[in-house]
Amino acid sequence: MDQSIIRIIDKARGGALLDRAEIIALLSVENLSPEAFAIQQAGRAFTSELNDGYAEIHSHIGLxxxxxxxxxxxxxxxxSAGVFRRKTELPLERILDEASTFDAAGVNALYLVTTARYDQEQFLDVVAAVRGVLTRDIPIVANVADFDLAYARELKAAGVAGAYHVMRLGEGTYTRCDRDARIATIEAAKEAGLVVGNCIEPIGPEHTPDELADLILLARSLEVGFSGAMRRNTIPNTAFSKYGNISYGRLATYAGSIALATGPSIRGNCTHEPSQLCAQAGANIIWAERGTSPRDVEAETLRGYSVEQCRDLYAECDWKVWDGPSRYYA
Ligand code: SF4
Known part of the structure; x- marks a missing residue:
């Protein structure tokens, strides 16, 4: 066993923040090595301690x-993917039905997810309608295009508790989003009182430890509500087809590394799509999904887990499931 990795793990477990070189060292260990499994075990123990052994199930409705x-x-x-050639939207009745089903199933948070073409005013109307059918005070989270401070305040006033908003890997190179606008949106959300959800994403096998470390340090500096590791589900006939997907075994080491690297003040550690290997390595936030998904080529996602499947996954990994509103959007 490489003792320098053990020293880095011990430093993180002791509550100290790792520096960039230490984070890169964790992310660079050989797959399936003793060091990789030590990181996974430590990430699990660290997240578990920070969260009293509880994990959460969040839910996603793609609109x-x-x-x-x-x-x-x-x-x-x-x-450019050419998968969806015309604009389709879930009818409001269907959105409310899905929200009620997630509510009844006991999810800890509900995300409303749109493309950049979804109308902002329409989104506010949907939020108000969804809030009206929820029977529990679970946070509604907006996963939408970039917005300014005025709109962030409208989201807050409409009853939104948080925004999932991220600087993605390859932002500005493999996206037409402006990197400064992504940061400005996160700052606007925080100023309006919205908690910002984060993940290091979407990770493929070609991403280097340096690239991942940059985003981990950015998440730490932005004081996000939680972070984690999400893999890219590679869409056919895209720039990433030649790389394919990273294995969940490798992602599990990143999940453990990110849990340790984000430090004790970022308690939640998410992963997507749901994976037992990542949950075993410390991921304690996963999503059930309905409606549309940016990882699926079907308009109604067939990839998304149900709440019951998420519960089963956690049970297999000996996580307790939190009962009540998410602790990360409080
Ligand atoms: S991830 Fe997809 S839906 Fe979201 S901004 Fe990019 S292209 Fe649009």
């Missing part, structure tokens, strides 16, 4: 499947 001008090369909605 539209439109060819999106942001053209993120990892997304099935990207206009």
């Amino acid at each position: 539209d499947a439109s060819p999106c001008p942001c053209d993120c090369a990892f997304c099935s909605f990207a206009v």
